[in-house]
Amino acid sequence: MAKTVRDTIKDITRHHLTNKIGKCYGQCLTAVGWVGGTLPELYEEDGMVEFSMADVAGGAIATGIALAGGRPIYVVRYQGFQWYNLASVVNYAAKSKEIWNRPSPILVRSIAMEGGVGPVAGSSHHSMAQRMPGINVVAPMTPGEYQDTYKSFMENDEPYYISEHRKSYDNDKELYDQVGSTADFSIFPISITRLEMDKLRLLAMEADIDLNIFHQVWLRPYAVQENWKIGLQNSKYGGLVTDDDYVEGTASSIANELSIASGKVVRTLGLRPRTAGFHPTVDNLPPTAEEIINKLKEIKYGV
Amino acid sequence: MERKEYLEIFNKASFCRNFENELYRNIQAKNIKFPTYMSAGQEYIPATIHTIFESRGIDTNLFIQHRGHSHYLSKGACPKQLVDELLGRKSGCAGGMGGSASIHSHEKNIFGHDGLMGSQVPIAVGHCYETRKPTIVVMGDASAEEDYVLGALGWASTKNLPILFIVEDNNLSILTEKKIRRNWNMDEVASAFKIKAFDITDSPKDINNHLKDYNFDHPLFLNINTIRKYWHSGAGTDGDYFDRFEDQKTILGNEAEEIDNINKKRVKDIWQKQLEIL
Numbered sequence: 275m276a277k278t279v280r281d282t283i284k285d286i287t288r289h290h291l292t293n294k295i296g297k298c299y300g301q302c303l304t305a306v307g308w309v310g311g312t313l314p315e316l317y318e319e320d321g322m323v324e325f326s327m328a329d330v331a332g333g334a335i336a337t338g339i340a341l342a343g344g345r346p347i348y349v350v351r352y353q354g355f356q357w358y359n360l361a362s363v364v365n366y367a368a369k370s371k372e373i374w375n376r377p378s379p380i381l382v383r384s385i386a387m388e389g390g391v392g393p394v395a396g397s398s399h400h401s402m403a404q405r406m407p408g409i410n411v412v413a414p415m416t417p418g419e420y421q422d423t424y425k426s427f428m429e430n431d432e433p434y435y436i437s438e439h440r441k442s443y444d445n446d447k448e449l450y451d452q453v454g455s456t457a458d459f460s461i462f463p464i465s466i467t468r469l470e471m472d473k474l475r476l477l478a479m480e481a482d483i484d485l486n487i488f489h490q491v492w493l494r495p496y497a498v499q500e501n502w503k504i505g506l507q508n509s510k511y512g513g514l515v516t517d518d519d520y521v522e523g524t525a526s527s528i529a530n531e532l533s534i535a536s537g538k539v540v541r542t543l544g545l546r547p548r549t550a551g552f553h554p555t556v557d558n559l560p561p562t563a564e565e566i567i568n569k570l571k572e573i574k575y576g577v
Numbered sequence: 578m579e580r581k582e583y584l585e586i587f588n589k590a591s592f593c594r595n596f597e598n599e600l601y602r603n604i605q606a607k608n609i610k611f612p613t614y615m616s617a618g619q620e621y622i623p624a625t626i627h628t629i630f631e632s633r634g635i636d637t638n639l640f641i642q643h644r645g646h647s648h649y650l651s652k653g654a655c656p657k658q659l660v661d662e663l664l665g666r667k668s669g670c671a672g673g674m675g676g677s678a679s680i681h682s683h684e685k686n687i688f689g690h691d692g693l694m695g696s697q698v699p700i701a702v703g704h705c706y707e708t709r710k711p712t713i714v715v716m717g718d719a720s721a722e723e724d725y726v727l728g729a730l731g732w733a734s735t736k737n738l739p740i741l742f743i744v745e746d747n748n749l750s751i752l753t754e755k756k757i758r759r760n761w762n763m764d765e766v767a768s769a770f771k772i773k774a775f776d777i778t779d780s781p782k783d784i785n786n787h788l789k790d791y792n793f794d795h796p797l798f799l800n801i802n803t804i805r806k807y808w809h810s811g812a813g814t815d816g817d818y819f820d821r822f823e824d825q826k827t828i829l830g831n832e833a834e835e836i837d838n839i840n841k842k843r844v845k846d847i848w849q850k851q852l853e854i855l
Contacts, residue, residue, distance in 0.1 A: 325732065326728060326731055326732055326735070328724075328725065328727075328728025328729075328731065328732070330699075330724060330725040330728065331699045331702075331724075331725040331726075331727075331728025331729045331731075331732065332699075332728070334696055334698075334699030334700050334703065334725055334729070335699045335700070335702050335703035335706065335729060335732060336703060337699075337700050337703060338699065338700035338701060338702060338703020338704035338705070338706070338707070339703040339704065339706060339707045340703075341688070341700065341703070341704050342703070342704040342707035342708050343707070344703075344707040361693065361696070361725075362691070362693070362696050362699065362700060365691045365692070365693055365696070366691040366693075366696060366700060369691060370689075370691075372674070373671055373672070373674040373675060373679060373689060373691075374671055374672075374674075374675070374679075374681045374683075374688075374689045375672075375683075376681075376683075376688070376689075
């Protein structure tokens with residue numbers, strides 16, 4: 275059986291701790307569930323260190339550990355909690371190398387989920403980090419992508435914001451781009467919307483819509499790849515960026531970059547511009563394959 | 578303490594005071610073109626603390642925020658690089674990026690500040706947790722009110738870290754007095770976190786009494802009452818006030834007067850020389 279994202283994260287963490295590369299910090303790490311099963315069952319003496327429940331202080335303490343060369347893995351169980359936790363990561367860790375030539379390499383595991391978790395805990399919030407210089411923002415959804423991200427972290431001395439999604443934890447497959455010589459649209463999915471792409475392709479086939487799909491993993495620094503540009507230029511109706519965050523952030527920023535590079539219109543689809551409630555009738559969920567195909571049909575057929 | 582030690586402390590304080598006075602003159606002369614945060618009036622705190630640990634051979638990591646010039650100078654970091662930093666030069670201690678508020682020194686283990694008031698406290702706690710080395714973190718009475726400072730105190734206590742928390746308490750946040758902002762005292766808060774904490778004056782004797790036997794074998798918290806001389810960027814002063822530096826100069830007499838005159842010339846020469854560099 276292939277290794278899942280969950281097991282990959284767990285193995286990386288075990289490697290990080292047992293080889294004394296660094297420690298793992300966060301709130302309620304050793305509680306029931308071990309953060310969705312992504313942590314090995316280790317304790318403080320092994321390097322699994324419980325912080326108090328002080329979110330802002332926790333992020334800053336982790337930053338201080340990074341400044342001292344401790345290469346911390348800092349786990350934040352809900353991405354929305356980053357509104358508290360991320361202050362010192364983006365304002366100190368991301369700037370210390372540039373201002374004082376003192377790097378603060380920290381790997382922030384920022385975990386998204388949604389569905390009945392309300393106005394803060396739900397969805398991804400990588401846009402808050404993605405606008406800041408000095409930090410790498412990556413959204414790996416496959417075992418291979420997660421390994422590559424960790425390798426990159428270990429080869430560099432900058433902070434990394436890893437935008438995870440709990441729904442990816444069971445995934446054991448790599449996700450590959452789909453490119454045709456011509457297409458109606460080029461889709462640029464981010465985070466959990468990437469796992470909608472197989473279903474989207476099926477729906478697109480039924481609707482006689484040809485798609486290119488270019489998976490988006492590195493959100494910052496962002497570089498438009500040549501094949502994305504060509505794919506977009508060969509797409510009759512332009513592109514669409516899909517995200518698990520509000521569109522007025524990473525999705526719009528990436529759409530703008532792609533649009534400038536290709537000269538094509540690139541649209542966005544993400545969370546609706548309203549607060550998520552707890553009940554399913556008032557929740558705010560990322561775009562599904564059905565919602566994405568409806569958007570594409572609207573553009574192509576006007577329906 | 579013996580007279581010799583008082584004079585050593587005075588020497589540092591005098592250098593700091595003259596540095597800040599010279600800086601003030603350069604602000605008035607418009608040679609400094611961005612906000613500066615002077616530590617004059619409060620220099621007896623860094624002068625005393627760093628003299629004590631130097632004399633005991635204890636090497637410390639130091640985390641400061643704005644109004645940190647006197648800590649930088651008292652710990653022996655390069656004054657020329659500080660002048661250059663205040664002039665926005667690449668040769669400055671923070672490459673011209675830090676200005677007045679975010680100064681640092683690799684050589685002297687002084688860590689710069691990002692501008693979020695009080696953020697140096699949890700960052701220092703994290704750094705201390707990783708290194709387990711004697712650490713000093715300095716904040717003002719306003720920064721101390723930041724919620725993340727309180728969370729950091731709690732964790733430092735829980736982990737029994739070798740860290741000295743210093744509040745330079747001038748009773749003011751800009752011009753808003755403490756009594757308007759809160760009805761509690763920081764030493765009481767630190768005590769509630771099970772940290773040994775004291776509310777003291779900035780007299781060298783008082784500071785020494787609380788540090789002479791401290792070996793960084795547990796966290797310690799000192800709320801030190803002091804009075805600043807200049808408002809931010811030298812925009813004004815608090816008027817008549819008790820001046821610890823002048824008080825000590827009077828007590829120590831002619832010898833202190835001579836030391837001060839030497840430092841005045843030394844500082845003036847440093848500034849002049851750096852200003853002459855194009």
